[in-house]
Amino acid sequence: MNQNVSIGVKCPHCHTSLMDKDNFVGDREGIHLKIKIGGKTGNIWLCSAFECYQHKADIEIPQDEIAELFCPHCGEKLLYQKDCDTCRETCDICHAPMVSINLIEGGRVTFCSRAGCEKHLITIDNLSTAMNHFYRNYSYPS
Numbered sequence: 001m002n003q004n005v006s007i008g009v010k011c012p013h014c015h016t017s018l019m020d021k022d023n024f025v026g027d028r029e030g031i032h033l034k035i036k037i038g039g040k041t042g043n044i045w046l047c048s049a050f051e052c053y054q055h056k057a058d059i060e061i062p063q064d065e066i067a068e069l070f071c072p073h074c075g076e077k078l079l080y081q082k083d084c085d086t087c088r089e090t091c092d093i094c095h096a097p098m099v100s101i102n103l104i105e106g107g108r109v110t111f112c113s114r115a116g117c118e119k120h121l122i123t124i125d126n127l128s129t130a131m132n133h134f135y136r137n138y139s140y141p142s
C-alpha cells in the first residue's frame with residue numbers, strides 16, 4: 001500500500017461517514033473530526049491518504065498535547081474500541097490513549113491522540129475486498 005491509496009472512514013457510534021467533500025487536505029477529501037486540545041474545541045481534518053500524517057485545523061494544535069476527538073455528527077467521543085482484537089488502548093511509543101474509527105469497508109484505523117506522534121495502525125477486516133475497492137479509486141456509497 002502507498003500514499004496513492006485513500007481510506008474512507010465512518011463513526012463507530014452513529015456510522016455516519018466522516019469524509020468531508022468540502023474540506024480537502026492536500027488533494028483528497030479530509031476526515032472531519034471534532035477536537036478538544038489545550039482547553040479549546042475546534043475542527044480537524046486528517047488526510048485520507050494511506051500513511052499520510054498531514055492535517056489542517058481551525059484551532060491551534062499544540063505539539064505533544066493529548067487531544068480528545070469526537071464525531072462531528074453525533075458528538076460521541078472516539079476512543080479505543082473494546083471489541084476490536086487488533087486495536088490498542090494506549091500508544092506503545094508515548095503511552096497516550098489511542099483513538100479508533102471505522103473503515104467504511106470494514107476494519108479500523110487506530111491512531112495516537114498525542115499531537116505530533118505518528119503512531120497509526122490500520123486493520124482491514126476483509127483485505128481483498130477493501131483493496132479491490134481502493135484500487136477502483138475509492139468512491140463513497142451515497
Ligand SMILES: [Zn+2]
Nearest residue numbers: 011014071074
Ligand atoms: Zn457519530
Ligand SMILES: [Zn+2]
Nearest residue numbers: 091094112117
Ligand atoms: Zn503516541
